[in-house]
Amino acid sequence: MAHADRITCPVLSTRVTTAEEAARHVAHGMSVGISGFTGAGHPKAVPGALADRIAVAHSRGEEFRIGLWSGASTAPEVDGRLAEVHGLDKRLPYNGDPTLRRLINTGEVDYVDAHLSHTAQQAWFGFYGPLDVAIVEVAAVLPNGLLVPGSSVGNNKAWLERAEKVVLEVNHWQPRDLEGFHDVYYGTALPPHRLPIQMTHPMQRIGDPYLRVDPAKVVAVVETNAPDRNSPLNPPDDASRDMAGFLVDFLRHEVAAGRIPPNLLPLQSGVGNVANAVMEGLLTAEFTGMTAFTEVIQDGLLDLLDAGKLDAVSATSFGLSEDGAARFLADPGHYKGRILLRSQEISNHPELVRRLGVIAINGMIEADVYGNVNSTHVMGSAIMNGIGGSGDFARNAYLNFFVSPSTAKRGSISSIVPMVSHVDHTEHDVHVLVTERGLADLRGLSPTDRADRIIEHCAHPDYADRLRDYVDRAKAARPEARHTPHLLDEALGWHRAFLRDGHM
Known part of the structure; x- marks a missing residue:
């Protein structure tokens, strides 16, 4: 994959690496925020590479489990793969994977079942503790470092802001034409400094078409070309x-x-x-x-x-x-x-x-x-x-x-x-x-x-x-x-x- 048309930021283009190298930024006990919402826009490569690292560590008798934060459910190559290698100790705010569900119900994984509107603000409140690494899929990185979001936005804004380190996955499967489909609101604030959200129609734009990230926090950029978890249509009975x-x-x-x-x-x-x-x-x-x-x-x-x-x-x-x-x-x-x-x-x-x-x-x-x-x-x-x-x-x-x-x-x-x-x-x-x-x-x-x-x-x-x-x-x-x-x-x-x- 040539990244000339997808990663055009001079600084971030120098940080392109493999999923395996990117996964090395995650260590035992860390909290990791990932993109993804109902199988769309989740990272496609780094979670699998991380699961492989966890499996190797466990084979050596080493402890390696992480907390995983998302927007909502992800896909088998994220929740399912990490559950299979027993790599999770906490999950929030939603899960739809059957393997992980079994581990939650048997008590192996602590599950924080939260209202989806609350997750980002509660992360900002500090209710969940620090966020060590964010792994976020995007469609492109622009010359000025702004990010074109992919097929979901979810909690990506909050993870990019809160994380100590950021790993970006640039997915060539996501159409480049997605630029302009997003409205990311940066007007939220912590109490007592909150202001009314000025929206009176579902299609009213109140934010930016792009996600922002501090380039200094971006430790790796990984290129992928893989589809979302496109769920079979449930035909009405x-x-x-x-x-x-x-x-x-x-x-x-x-x-x-x-x-x-x-x-x-x-x-x-x-x-x-x-x-x-x-x-x-x-x-x-x-x-x-x-x-x-x-x-x-x-x-x-x-x-x-x-x-x-x-x-x-x-x-x-x-x-x-x-x-x-x-x-x-x-x-x-x-x-x-x-x-x-x-x-x-x-x-x-x-x-x-x-x-x-x-x-x-x-x-x-x-x-x-x-x-x-x-x-x-x-x-x-x-x-x-x-x-x-x-x-x-x-x-x-x-x-x-x-x-x-x-x-x-x-x-x-x-x-x-x-x-x-x-x-x-x-x-x-x-x-x-x-x-x-x-x-x-x-x-x-x-x-x-x-x-x-x-x-x-x-x-x-x-x-x-x-x-x-x-x-x-x-x-x-x-x-x-x-x-x-x-x-x-x-x-x-x-x-x-x-x-x-x-x-x-």
């Missing part, structure tokens, strides 16, 4: 399409009631087949002139852009399938001016989510009859992935939806339970629940009214009568405490039954 249908019809109802405009409000959706089904539903719906203020750009958002239904998307990362990535790479200019990538401290910022009036759509593991939602833990203890950005958006959204099939494990688990085994989103923050059975609008309802609506509209028939029985008996058990009635000796009995018998 019948249940997902049913949920999407309920949700889109509800948006129609809100427009007719005058609570949202005909072009809706800025949309945010999590990843997965339900999100893809919602985008598919919006593609055939009557709404036009839509915008999105979200985290990840999946194929469905490209479909809406291409169809002229969606005017613009603000996000922090791509999260495309192989076909979606090929579509974007074939003509990036087609999307320029309609896609803007920001740091996740801005894409997920509560101030902006509330000001813009975002409509948020996120998945859940389970909800209880009163509307509390568990997004992260299976049977109360085992982490699945993490809270991600769902809390950033749900608590501050104009309107939020939590979606899930009504059952899991072929019907052996109910997604609607008497009491959630872990709480990520309290009943105070949950507006609408959706399953393939129906939709429950919880706004303005008391807890017991919520229970009636959730059981009627969202619970699977195999479990609905038992849920009603639980609520009725809880009301009768303590007549003086009927606001949120529970039977504490059996509230988690369904979870206990599953762990014991394999069925709720």
Whole structure:
């Protein structure tokens, strides 16, 4: 790979080296910040070289483990490879790798599951301690030392600012035409010096098209030419399409009631087949002139852009399938001016989510009859992935939806339970629940009214009568405490039954 057109800074071009040499700047006990968000923009070479070093050290009986900070999930060649060699002692703020998930759940790796909007600011607050090395992928290094970001921004700005040493990976796979797709805000400050963020539209530019780095901190520049982890498209199934249908019809109802405009409000959706089904539903719906203020750009958002239904998307990362990535790479200019990538401290910022009036759509593991939602833990203890950005958006959204099939494990688990085994989103923050059975609008309802609506509209028939029985008996058990009635000796009995018998 010739770097003449990608690394044009005279100073940094002298620091081009191999991944193996760059990895030598990481030592046991260090904290390392890496780029990457949902498999886009992660470093492709240095983490693997680092894993090889760790494996050799362990074969000699030497201790070698690091703390790893990122934007969100990365890819098997980062989280998976480092987990395989048992090279991690701490991970934050999100994980999606199955190998690492097993090590987190067995207690080998300490996991800090944090709101994605909080990570950069808490790093600046010093909550996580010093950051020793940042390993950040970019598309190009300009003559003046400015960096053209790649397919995700995530926490890169914070890592470049906070790290003692910086390793840059310049990936030739990232299109050079990405220059101009980014808006990196450098106006944040520590309390009490904070000022309002001056943004009133999802596509308003408030920052710079480039990342900044102190050239004196850059100890290595590595060239790569490797694709992102382009995830297979999760095609919507019948249940997902049913949920999407309920949700889109509800948006129609809100427009007719005058609570949202005909072009809706800025949309945010999590990843997965339900999100893809919602985008598919919006593609055939009557709404036009839509915008999105979200985290990840999946194929469905490209479909809406291409169809002229969606005017613009603000996000922090791509999260495309192989076909979606090929579509974007074939003509990036087609999307320029309609896609803007920001740091996740801005894409997920509560101030902006509330000001813009975002409509948020996120998945859940389970909800209880009163509307509390568990997004992260299976049977109360085992982490699945993490809270991600769902809390950033749900608590501050104009309107939020939590979606899930009504059952899991072929019907052996109910997604609607008497009491959630872990709480990520309290009943105070949950507006609408959706399953393939129906939709429950919880706004303005008391807890017991919520229970009636959730059981009627969202619970699977195999479990609905038992849920009603639980609520009725809880009301009768303590007549003086009927606001949120529970039977504490059996509230988690369904979870206990599953762990014991394999069925709720």
